[in-house]
Amino acid sequence: MRDTLHSLELSGEVRWNGINQLLRENGSGISARVKHETSLGSEATANATGEIPEALINRELPLGSYPPSIQFSRAIFDFKADVYVLSIQPDLQIQPARHRHGGFLFHPDGLQQWEETDRQWLMREFASQPRTEPDAAMLALENLIGKLRTVSDAPILIYNVSSLVPGETIHCYAGLEDILSTRIKHFNLALIELSQRTGISIVDVDRIVAETGAAAMKIDTTHLTEQGCRAVAEEVVRILQDYGCIPEAATKA
Amino acid sequence: MSAFPSIEIIAQVDAAEQGGVKTGVEFLGGCLKAVRNGVQQPIKLAFADPAAEASKIPPARIFITSMQVELARPKRTREDIFEHWAGHLKELQKHSALVFLCTIFRNVSNQGASGDSIDVLARIRELNLIAVKLSHALGIKVIDIDRTMAHFGDRVLLSDFRMRSPRATDAFAHTVASAILAAGPDDLIDPMDQEKARKALGDIDSLPRLIRRREDARRQRAEANG
Numbered sequence: 007m008r009d010t011l012h013s014l015e016l017s018g019e020v021r022w023n024g025i026n027q028l029l030r031e032n033g034s035g036i037s038a039r040v041k042h043e044t045s046l047g048s049e050a051t052a053n054a055t056g057e058i059p060e061a062l063i064n065r066e067l068p069l070g071s072y073p074p075s076i077q078f079s080r081a082i083f084d085f086k087a088d089v090y091v092l093s094i095q096p097d098l099q100i101q102p103a104r105h106r107h108g109g110f111l112f113h114p115d116g117l118q119q120w121e122e123t124d125r126q127w128l129m130r131e132f133a134s135q136p137r138t139e140p141d142a143a144m145l146a147l148e149n150l151i152g153k154l155r156t157v158s159d160a161p162i163l164i165y166n167v168s169s170l171v172p173g174e175t176i177h178c179y180a181g182l183e184d185i186l187s188t189r190i191k192h193f194n195l196a197l198i199e200l201s202q203r204t205g206i207s208i209v210d211v212d213r214i215v216a217e218t219g220a221a222a223m224k225i226d227t228t229h230l231t232e233q234g235c236r237a238v239a240e241e242v243v244r245i246l247q248d249y250g251c252i253p254e255a256a257t258k259a
Numbered sequence: 260m261s262a263f264p265s266i267e268i269i270a271q272v273d274a275a276e277q278g279g280v281k282t283g284v285e286f287l288g289g290c291l292k293a294v295r296n297g298v299q300q301p302i303k304l305a306f307a308d309p310a311a312e313a314s315k316i317p318p319a320r321i322f323i324t325s326m327q328v329e330l331a332r333p334k335r336t337r338e339d340i341f342e343h344w345a346g347h348l349k350e351l352q353k354h355s356a357l358v359f360l361c362t363i364f365r366n367v368s369n370q371g372a373s374g375d376s377i378d379v380l381a382r383i384r385e386l387n388l389i390a391v392k393l394s395h396a397l398g399i400k401v402i403d404i405d406r407t408m409a410h411f412g413d414r415v416l417l418s419d420f421r422m423r424s425p426r427a428t429d430a431f432a433h434t435v436a437s438a439i440l441a442a443g444p445d446d447l448i449d450p451m452d453q454e455k456a457r458k459a460l461g462d463i464d465s466l467p468r469l470i471r472r473r474e475d476a477r478r479q480r481a482e483a484n485g
Contacts, residue, residue, distance in 0.1 A: 170409050175463075177401055177438050179394035191388045198381050213380065216365050216405075219412025 007093045007165050008042045009230060010238040021232040025239045029252075036252060043081055044071045047096040047138060048146035050111040052153055056080035059110050061131060067124060072115040083157050088251055090154060091209070091242070093165040094193050095228065097143035103132035111135075140189075140196040151204050161249045162206045163242065166194045168215040171227050186227065207245050211238055263300035266447050269319040271307040272361065273327035275422045279404075279431025280304070280323060286436040286460060291448065294455035300448070313350035320447060321439065322351050323402065325361035326386040327420070334382065341389055348399055357442050358399045361435075362387045364408040364427075368419040383420060402438040404431055410463060425477065429470050436460055 014022035025038050045051050058074040069077075082090065102111040114120070114128055138146075151162060169190035176182060194212055201208050214237050215223045215230070223234035230238065246252045266287075270280045284304045291300050307316045309328045316322075324347075329340060344360075351358050363383045367376045387405050394401050407430050413419055418427035440457045443450070461469065 170406065174406070175441070177403065177441050178398060179391050179401065180398040181395075183395050188388070188391050191384065191391070195381075195384055195388060198384070213365065216409035217413045219415055220410045222412065 007091060007095070010235040011038075011091065011242065012040045012042055014230075014232055014235045016232075022235040022239075025242060028236075028239055028243050034252070041081070041085060041087070043076050043079055045093075045096040045100075046072070046077055046102045046111055046113045047100055048092075048143060048150045049138075050077070050102060050113075051082060052146060052150040053110075054078050054080050056084075059105065059108055061105060061108060062112070065124075065127075067114075068116045068119045069113075070116045072113050077113060078110075083153065086158065088160055089246060089249075090158070090160055090162045091165070092147070092150075092162065093167075094143065094147070094197055095165065095167050097138050097147065098167060098190060098193050099228070101135055101137055103128065104135050105131060106133055107131075137189075140192045143193065144196045144200045148200060148204060151206060161246070161251065163209050163245060164197060164201075164206050165209045165238075166197050166212050167228070168212045168220065168224065169194065170215060170220040170224065172220065172224060207249075209238065209241055209245065214238055214241055262298065264447055265301040265303060266321065266444075267319040268302065268304045268321040268323065269307050269316060269355075270304065270323040271309055271311065271316065271328065272323065272325040273309060273331060276325055276327055276361065276431065277306055278428045279422060280306075280435055282428055282432035283435025283439075286432050287439055287456070290436065290440075290456040290459040291452060293459050294452055313347045316351070316354075318354035320355060321357045321359070321444070322355040323359045323361065323435070324348075324351075325404075326363050326383075326390050327361070329386055330363060330379070330382060330420075337385060337389060340386070341392060344389065344393055345396060348393060348397055352397065352399070356446065357439070357444055358397075359402045359435075359438060359442070360390050360393060360399055361402040362390050362405040364405050364418075364420040364422075366409070366413045366419045368413070368421075379420075400438060400442050402435055404434055407431075407434040407463060407466070411466070415467075425474070426470050429473055430466060433460070433463075433466050433469060437462075 009022070012024045013020055024040060029036050029038060055078065058078050062074045100113055102113045104111055112132060117125070154162060167190050169187045171187045174187055176185070179188070197208055200206065215234060218233070218237060223231055223237065225231055243252060268284060270277070272280055281304060284302055288299065288302050292298065309331065348358055348360070363386060365380065365383050365387065367380045367383070369376050390401055393399060408416055408427065411430065416426045416430055417424040422428060422431060437457070437460060440453050440460065443453065
């Protein structure tokens with residue numbers, strides 16, 4: 007999501023400059039300020055208090071893009087945005103651990119780089135969680151949407167995920183109930199039902215990729231090429247035009 | 260009399276898909292002939308009425324059907340769709356060594372222009388997931404038309420789920436032939452010949468070359484015919 011709206015950098019080179027590249031090409035004079043934060047998933051975001059739990063304070067861990075300040079951030083509720091853009095990808099792919107006493111969720115990102123003492127601490131303090139199933143994820147997402155709507159009427163857009171897994175050639179699914187492409191299909195369908203219930207807009211990454219072809223649009227299962235980023239950003243602009251967030255005049259070349 | 264057993268195939272697919280199945284069978288026959296020094300294996304293809312019940316369909320070694328058949332029907336619940344298809348496919352499995360179910364390309368032209376097309380796309384997604392679940396439950400094979408066509412896209416294949424272009428037909432056909440060979444029909448085709456034929460057919464990355472070759476051939480035929 008960040009790649010499509012903010013920027014895509016490959017091999018140290020900016021290959022796509024985000025939604026503002028489109029707005030500039032349109033000659034509108036309008037620019038978007040994109041504030042991006044990583045997420046552990048809908049349950050964690052919905053329940054974030056803004057305070058880092060005591061168990062994590064003063065614990066130096068190489069958490070990469072998931073520092074405690076972000077993992078427990080309430081920014082999505084506190085920041086007054088014109089548009090909120092979420093994604094089902096964290097619920098699909100991140101499996102946070104749960105603190106045994108405090109009950110809070112925590113993502114041990116970069117675990118392979120952790121010191122052994124920190125790994126031992128993790129195993130003592132946290133219990134691993136099973137993967138989030140689509141129904142539970144949508145319940146958590148609906149809860150998050152409900153909380154967001156108590157503080158803002160701004161449109162909420164949610165990205166689905168392309169279910170095309172490069173290189174997959176399966177022709178019989180007997181015994182393969184849990185593969186990623188099937189899981190993504192479940193989530194994408196469940197998101198349609200969530201949209202029907204709550205009125206959120208879906209940024210249909212899955213359809214957009216299929217329309218032009220995964221060969222041109224995807225780098226790997228979850229990352230899009232420059233062309234893919236542009237196509238998805240164009241869809242976001244189209245949806246925002248429908249909402250009136252971007253005036254019609256802004257789309258004239 | 261042929262040195263090889265006759266491969267009997269019945270396809271119960273949407274009218275829009277019949278061309279793809281027919282061409283797929285031609286690809287299969289062509290690859291086998293190529294790896295056997297020009298010796299042909301008889302392949303008989305017949306089409307069954309999409310509305311026909313399984314008990315009314317004659318037995319065949321290979322049976323191919325498609326979720327497009329369901330898409331053409333009035334909408335019903337997922338549970339009803341699964342139950343109907345599970346019963347239908349189980350019946351077919353009694354008479355066919357290999358049962359294949361085709362998915363539907365998840366692209367609908369004029370998406371967003373009308374509520375109908377949005378509804379069709381949602382149904383396609385639903386049906387493609389049910390196809391996977393049927394494969395889990397029954398062990399039937401999936402001919403993943405959706406995966407192949409989504410790899411290249413509407414803009415390259417010049418068609419949405421309705422299979423309206425020769426390129427889409429060729430992509431469909433390649434996927435059918437690949438799936439049959441990948442399913443290991445050992446009692447019909449010698450395993451070594453299956454491997455050689457798969458190499459001759461090529462994988463998904465060879466599809467653009469195949470499509471171009473066939474387009475060039477069609478163009479030359481058209482020019483020759485004036």
